[in-house]
Amino acid sequence: MAAKKVAIIGGGPSGLTTLKECLDNGLDAVVFEGRNGIGGQWRYEDPGPETDDAVSSIYEGVILNSARDTSCYSDFPIDPAQYPTYFSHRRMLNYLEDYASHFGLGKYIQLNTKVLSCNQLPDGRWTVVHEEKGADQKTSEYDAIFACTGHNSYPSTPDFEGMSSFQGEILHSHVYRRPARFEGKKVALIGFGSSAVDLACELVPVAKEVHMVTRRGGWIIPRYVLGQPVESYDNRIAETLLPGSLSQWVQAKLMDFAIGKHPEVIKPDHKILQASVTVHSNLIEFIKVGKVKVHRAGVKQFTETSLVLINGTELDVDVVICCTGYHMDMPYLPKETYHVKDNPILKSPNTLDLYKLVVSPRFPNLFFIGYVELPGPLFPVAESQARWASGIVTGKVKLPSADEMTRQVKEYQANLTKTMVVSDRHTVNVHFLPYCDSLLADLDANPTFARLLHRLVTSNPFRAFAVLKAVYFGINSPAQYRLFGHGRKPELAAATLTRLAAGTGISEKEKTLMDDDAKS
Template sequence: MTSEQGAAPHPPGKRRVAVIGAGVSGLATAKCLLDEGLEPVVYEQESQIGGLWNYDETLPDGGGIMYRSLRTNTSKHTLAFSDFPLPETLPDFPHHSEILQYLRAYAASFGLQQYIQFNTVVESARPTGQQQWSVRTSTGQQSVTETFDAVIICSGRDRYPTLPQLPGRETFVGKILHSHSYKGPEEFAGQDVIVAGVGSSGVDIAVELSEVARQVYLSTTNGAWFIPRYVLKRPYDHQLTRLAACLPYRLRMFFFYRLLLHEYKRMGISLAHLRSKGLPLPSFDLWRTRLTPCNNELLLHIKRGAIVVEPKIAQLAERKVMFADGSSVETDTIIYCTGYTLRFPFLPDELIEIKDGRVELYKHVFHPDVPNLAFVGLCTVAGAHIPVAEIQGRWVARVLAGNVELPSREEMAAVIEQDRSHPSSQSPVPMQVQLLEYAEEIATILGVRPHIWSHPRSLPRWFFGPFSATHYRLERSGKKV
């Protein structure tokens, strides 16, 4: 039984902002709020910072969605905060433990821990009608209600695993789990395992299992373009330059296609061979297909039969799995890498409509009807997530501090409607944005997109180098700092 306390008093004058979640987005947002003279109160339900980067095998499900071997699928050169570089000694694609250490160092450097309330669950957050919010939290034995001037949700999308409900599920005698619960391959040694899903987790897990399992099957509905981590002997995201972004869309697609074919050929793999192995090759349209950066071993394992590609799972029966094309195999375990269901159980149902994993927000951040409610890190990024979360946090903080104005409710609604027709809305990945295009858009709103001709020494890196969030520290509100 919990006891209830009334609204906690707070000093007058300083605007207080509730930040829900102390992962990448919550930490970046808290720092940005402090930069603008606002007071963040960060609620974190776990005992430490890090969000999905937390990994502790002593906790249920390892304490997060990480698995033991996970490395980033974007390079260290593109994923750092703008004002806190990653150590140069890290590998191109850091291990998850190295990212967690980086986040801890970030929080310590900017003194963020003092603003975080750990082991605290947000039970409800409701607008009061007085341009404020009433937020009720619980630490297990006691509930507390506090009043805030704004709420920023930084809890992400990856909390509630999605498990398909298939015919015959009740008769299946094998093991079924979600990738959320997968930590390593040891317990699957000698088994026949089906991995369902071709996102980054699915292909990582399939490759890892193929070293110990008797047979691994990779089930996919529409396939994906699998992007090797290294292209032209450099991390693949080094190819995503501003110069490339200046090219017409179809020309960009042509060069993207040619680069992929070059890398496939270097590995001794042809598209015809992949088709013969059952791998569906999707559209060449960047926006309308899934792009999966992956371990270079995936395609080689498919080529030699260590991983067998199968269609979508249609039905289960005892030890048998039937696929959409009528074929079937017997298996011991199914690991679903089928993503997560988006939920905000602490918000009123009438406030947020979630449809197909999407929420209608202005530039994926602001609620058009409730301007003191914002979401940071909710969109999915084709590229590095940290810089997008940071620049969203900067935007929200400056809006709440009164230094940047939002458009009217009608204008925001019109932009939301217009964005529905953008090619990105056709992506199979919900609320997806392209890293450079989106970051440049928000930087323009903030007035921090660099006047690059004022920085001639930076021109080569600007046009030919990989994306770097440090570019958005060259200017401040349109002026040099």
């Protein structure tokens, strides 16, 4: 029987891990990537000089907000001898290129090939219309499709009264690249997410004034707490066993101890995990010393020379940068494949009506990989989604009925309205461990306490105890999801977990296990 054919749209972090997992499951897979190289958002590009268009939102000074040892795939750890704990976007692209090379993915990737449309055939298969640069359009048929183009490509720019009359410059953070062009200017940033905070801190040394305009404020957490990456405190014990209210309290107290009380001007009404948090080490200091001025109000209108807020404040500025997020859009797919119009629960155009945020109850062979928000790295989550979804295609994972999937979609969305601030930004939020556990349980790959305990009596008890301790008390390494079940690589996983717990570099044994894995 011929292997099922699958099309993967997008050659970024989600598309690469999807390709690798599909190949591991014996599928006939191809990646369509519109640009001239892999990496997706992590492949830096300057906006077009005439159109100002750009696929990538990465700016020159980007440093990862998540730590090295959590920001990797489960079977391809990052070598601490080569990468610092937090590193630049260029190093992340290096990692992705090394990943593709290590597992021999390049020959399955069609670069400079844009997918124009996908439509379902009467028999349930899909047609994909694609066009290689400089060539004619082609139409191919596939048993399943994986959408992996991410949700940071289509900027959401607000439409305020008077914007067209403003004589200064208005841009979206999506096309910001470096601070030098704003030297000596008065700049206002609308928004308080990661981009707004990063850009404000980049602009402080060069701009004449830096203003941040925010209605809700937000929580800022540092990259390091007591000399350790902040993620090291959010281990499996904290994330899966502590009650939510206690976890909120502990994290708030830890932040107060590490960086002091939040300035009242940015302190939000919501609790620390009820909205997307922002990781940065300098903003609070810049606010306290007056380098960044925060205005807790919405925007009313623009004049020719200023930005007027709803509280009456008028900011005389030269530049306004809209750090206002993105539309959830996949123009190559019919909208009804992933979005229910006029969703009665979340009431947002960014709602994805997908079971486990991966598959539509109405289109069980169409998958969406990487369309999530979480306080942590995307890579291991996208990998878990890809393992689960490829398991569906091969029959290893059985989906519930369409009605049951729809019920669970509504239940998830209703729960979001109770646990998160209701906004267009909070429609696909998950927490790393509970979410990945729920996916990989269908492959018997979740590292339950019972399974880890069983290893104490079926293998070297000292090593098994070290692994158990690393899984529950160590940093949340994705390697824990290779200990058991389908796709397991227990020797490599144990070597990675115990090495991270010991705080040492990758050993020759671990490198050998990685090389042997790539050859198998």
